[in-house]
Amino acid sequence: MADVAHSVGILTQIRLVAGLRWRILRNSLRKKNSRLDLLGLILLGALSGIFVLGMCFAFYAGAYTFLSGDRPGRIALLFWGIFLFWQTFPIFVAGFGASFEFRTLLRFPLSRGAFYIIALAYGLADFSAIASVCWLISMTLGATVANPGVLPLMFLIVAVFLLLNVTLERLIGSWMERLLSRRRTRELFFALFILSMVSLNFLNPAVNRYSASLRPLAHRLIPYLAWLPPSLAGKAVAAAAQFHGAEVFVGLAGLLLYGAVFTVFLWSRFAAQYRGEELSETAAPAPVVVRSTARKEDAPDRLSGLSPQVAAVVRKEFRYLTRNPVTLFTLFVPPILVLFFSFQFAGRHTTISGRPVSSEMFFPGMMAYLILILMAPAYNCFAYEGRGMQTYFMVPLRFREVFLGKNLMLAFVLAVEIGLTLTMLAWRVGLPSPPMLVGTLAAIIFTVVGQLVIANWSSVNFPRKLEFGQLRGQRQSGMAVLIAFASQLLLGGISAVILFSGRWTGNSWLPAEAFAFLAAAAVGGYFASLDHLTRLAEAKKEVLLEALCR
Amino acid sequence: MLEIAIQTQKLSRKFGNLTAVDGIDLQVAAGQFFGFLGPNGAGKSTTIKMLTGLLAPTSGAMELLGLDFAAHPVNVKRQIGVVPEGMGLFERLTGAEYLQFVGQMYGLDRATTQRRADELLEFMQLADRPKTLIADYSHGMQKKLALAAAVIHGPRILFLDEPFEGVDALAAGALKALLGRMAERGTTIFLTSHVLEIVERLCSHVAIIHKGRLVAQGSLEELRAGIPGEADSKTTLEQIFLSIVGQDGAERPQLEELSWLM
Numbered sequence: 001m002a003d004v005a006h007s008v009g010i011l012t013q014i015r016l017v018a019g020l021r022w023r024i025l026r027n028s029l030r031k032k033n034s035r036l037d038l039l040g041l042i043l044l045g046a047l048s049g050i051f052v053l054g055m056c057f058a059f060y061a062g063a064y065t066f067l068s069g070d071r072p073g074r075i076a077l078l079f080w081g082i083f084l085f086w087q088t089f090p091i092f093v094a095g096f097g098a099s100f101e102f103r104t105l106l107r108f109p110l111s112r113g114a115f116y117i118i119a120l121a122y123g124l125a126d127f128s129a130i131a132s133v134c135w136l137i138s139m140t141l142g143a144t145v146a147n148p149g150v151l152p153l154m155f156l157i158v159a160v161f162l163l164l165n166v167t168l169e170r171l172i173g174s175w176m177e178r179l180l181s182r183r184r185t186r187e188l189f190f191a192l193f194i195l196s197m198v199s200l201n202f203l204n205p206a207v208n209r210y211s212a213s214l215r216p217l218a219h220r221l222i223p224y225l226a227w228l229p230p231s232l233a234g235k236a237v238a239a240a241a242q243f244h245g246a247e248v249f250v251g252l253a254g255l256l257l258y259g260a261v262f263t264v265f266l267w268s269r270f271a272a273q274y275r276g277e278e279l280s281e282t283a284a285p286a287p288v289v290v291r292s293t294a295r296k297e298d299a300p301d302r303l304s305g306l307s308p309q310v311a312a313v314v315r316k317e318f319r320y321l322t323r324n325p326v327t328l329f330t331l332f333v334p335p336i337l338v339l340f341f342s343f344q345f346a347g348r349h350t351t352i353s354g355r356p357v358s359s360e361m362f363f364p365g366m367m368a369y370l371i372l373i374l375m376a377p378a379y380n381c382f383a384y385e386g387r388g389m390q391t392y393f394m395v396p397l398r399f400r401e402v403f404l405g406k407n408l409m410l411a412f413v414l415a416v417e418i419g420l421t422l423t424m425l426a427w428r429v430g431l432p433s434p435p436m437l438v439g440t441l442a443a444i445i446f447t448v449v450g451q452l453v454i455a456n457w458s459s460v461n462f463p464r465k466l467e468f469g470q471l472r473g474q475r476q477s478g479m480a481v482l483i484a485f486a487s488q489l490l491l492g493g494i495s496a497v498i499l500f501s502g503r504w505t506g507n508s509w510l511p512a513e514a515f516a517f518l519a520a521a522a523v524g525g526y527f528a529s530l531d532h533l534t535r536l537a538e539a540k541k542e543v544l545l546e547a548l549c550r
Numbered sequence: 551m552l553e554i555a556i557q558t559q560k561l562s563r564k565f566g567n568l569t570a571v572d573g574i575d576l577q578v579a580a581g582q583f584f585g586f587l588g589p590n591g592a593g594k595s596t597t598i599k600m601l602t603g604l605l606a607p608t609s610g611a612m613e614l615l616g617l618d619f620a621a622h623p624v625n626v627k628r629q630i631g632v633v634p635e636g637m638g639l640f641e642r643l644t645g646a647e648y649l650q651f652v653g654q655m656y657g658l659d660r661a662t663t664q665r666r667a668d669e670l671l672e673f674m675q676l677a678d679r680p681k682t683l684i685a686d687y688s689h690g691m692q693k694k695l696a697l698a699a700a701v702i703h704g705p706r707i708l709f710l711d712e713p714f715e716g717v718d719a720l721a722a723g724a725l726k727a728l729l730g731r732m733a734e735r736g737t738t739i740f741l742t743s744h745v746l747e748i749v750e751r752l753c754s755h756v757a758i759i760h761k762g763r764l765v766a767q768g769s770l771e772e773l774r775a776g777i778p779g780e781a782d783s784k785t786t787l788e789q790i791f792l793s794i795v796g797q798d799g800a801e802r803p804q805l806e807e808l809s810w811l812m
Binding site: 386389391541 | 626
């Protein structure tokens with residue numbers, strides 16, 4: 001008979017899970033790649049830390065100013081800032097999610113309460129949560145320095161606000177997970193997401209243009225916002241500073257009510273997961289197959305100019321691209337944002353300043369932005385291969401053909417995006433002068449091809465598996481991110497200096513000539529690097545297979 | 551004189567301080583259906599990975615079809631097919647797309663690839679789900695697809711790491727028949743499996759690896775003759791295996807130690 005007489009307490013279970021996470025982290029550091037990854041993460045963490053710390057001062061100063069002045073109610077604006085950041089950042093930024101799937105713990109005799117608390121605690125490990133907690137502490141300090149008597153109530157209000165936020169964030173995450181588990185809803189959500197991104201970007205120009213007529217509407221809406229958690233928290237703090245006990249009670253009660261409602265919803269979601277909710281799609285029943293009379297091999301081969309191996313990789317890359325909503329999203333967004341920037345900064349109707357940025361500067365700037373966004377995935381180009389990575393080492397090909405196929409596909413995507421953006425900019429802002437146009441296009445070839453060499457090297461040395469089609473819980477290798485950042489900074493810096501050299505020397509064709517030379521050198525260097533990368537991939541195949549085939 | 555399909559000399563692989571494969575000398579004749587056996591962690595998968603180019607040996611040499619693998623990796627890979635541990639499938643392709651991809655990787659033209667892919671999918675009973683992604687296949691279906699991909703180019707040597715694991719009895723019967731036919735026609739089949747009955751039924755020759763060392767190699771008759779005591783033609787492969795691998799009494803799990811479970 002099994003020894004199951006002793007039940008394990010919640011605290012013990014939480015301690016066990018924390019210990020498990022610590023051991024997983026410690027064991028992962030046995031490998032050199034993981035240690036480098038951690039180093040990269042620490043450096044990135046330092047950069048993020050600077051941002052968080054800067055904002056801490058802002059929140060401290062804000063809270064101090066509002067509570068020491070005669071408008072303490074404005075502290076609600078700070079709560080709104082934190083609330084919006086905490087709830088939206090995890091949706092838009094995939095890289096900081098917890099990669100540990102705590103639902104795997106369900107096979108153990110974990111109590112429902114422990115499961116809930118562990119899941120909630122993971123919400124506090126997000127970057128958005130850590131940053132928000134820092135800012136709330138800064139606010140508390142600022143408010144206390146301005147008005148020491150407010151500390152006990154401020155502490156209570158901030159604690160409830162914090163709990164409410166972490167519960168809501170987990171609730172939204174849980175709903176999203178459920179929503180996105182089915183392909184059809186995932187596609188629908190993806191379309192809505194794109195639409196909302198577009199709408200958000202055009203909100204500011206629209207508001208600027210119709211601000212006069214929108215003002216009464218905004219005034220009518222503001223009272224409703226007063227009943228939402230950030231306003232309630234702000235109202236309670238302001239009331240505490242003015243010793244209005246009843247208003248403090250109303251604000252705090254409102255926050256507790258919201259917290260209770262969110263807790264009930266989250267509890268029911270986690271209870272469903274605890275019972276063993278299955279979210280993944282099972283294979284659909286086999287459909288009746290009607291074979292086409294025109295067989296595919298009769299169709300002309302559009303890639304006949306390439307070797308069969310390179311063509312096969314290009315086709316596979318194209319299929320993966322069209323089936324991955326996350327990568328598709330990264331293709332849609334840049335041209336939309338370029339259009340948005342053109343509304344804001346350039347053309348005849350700029351909304352930010354009356355004086356538009358000239359197309360001479362706007363055009364290369366937007367191209368640099370496009371490359372910055374689109375080249376990023378190339379630094380971990382095997383991320384979605386999974387176990388298929390083994391195939392590349394089993395079949396009779398040299399690894400240069402894999403790189404060529406992948407890079408060709410990326411070059412094709414870049415060409416389409418650049419063409420699209422170019423057309424958009426020509427319509428919105430106008431084309432730059434011929435020397436600048438030619439210079440920028442040559443600069444694109446130089447920076448893209450130059451980056452491909454580094455990106456291929458980074459992909460082999462710092463591979464990181466990413467789950468196909470998932471937005472949350474995905475993290476690139478810290479070193480790959482750092483290398484991407486450094487090389488984009490370097491090549492972008494070189495390009496900027498060369499572009500400006502035309503102005504400094506008065507020779508407008510100088511940048512174009514210099515970039516043409518550099519582009520030719522980069523292309524030569526790229527082909528020369530392929531053999532070296534082939535040898536490197538062969539030498540590193542164990543690292544690659546271990547990282548990607550798990 | 552027999553043509554040698556696979557030959558290794560002092561093939562070794564170390565992972566840090568651990569020697570996973572320790573100087574093995576394998577010899578497999580062309581056209582043999584060869585079973586490669588060993589307990590868990592003995593070094594079977596490591597050996598198969600080295601023989602198929604998925605893992606570099608620490609030392610030693612290997613020749614496949616008379617070609618030095620280290621010197622001619624591409625030429626060797628052109629003539630072998632592999633169902634590796636984990637199957638190595640691109641899960642976001644459909645079965646047909648994956649076979650087309652693999653066929654082209656082996657340099658087959660599109661028409662030939664398409665025709666062979668259709669025939670293989672039909673044979674493997676995977677043709678009725680043309681739009682299903684491999685990620686949505688069952689484990690058995692993925693296994694069958696991996697096998698189809700391994701044979702699409704008509705390899706001269708086929709390496710199979712646990713090919714029947716998770717495959718239903720009906721499909722397994724068809725696969726065995728296919729492999730048997732391929733062996734008859736001269737394809738060398740190198741197979742690892744924990745199901746000794748399958749190996750006994752299919753394989754003419756067997757090698758046993760234990761703690762990284764090759765402890766037995768030969769035909770079933772030769773192995774029977776090599777074990778101590780009275781072995782006859784009815785001695786099963788399982789008995790031979792246990793006799794060789796479990797010679798050291800300490801290897802056998804002692805049930806008495808688990809008294810708390812009983």
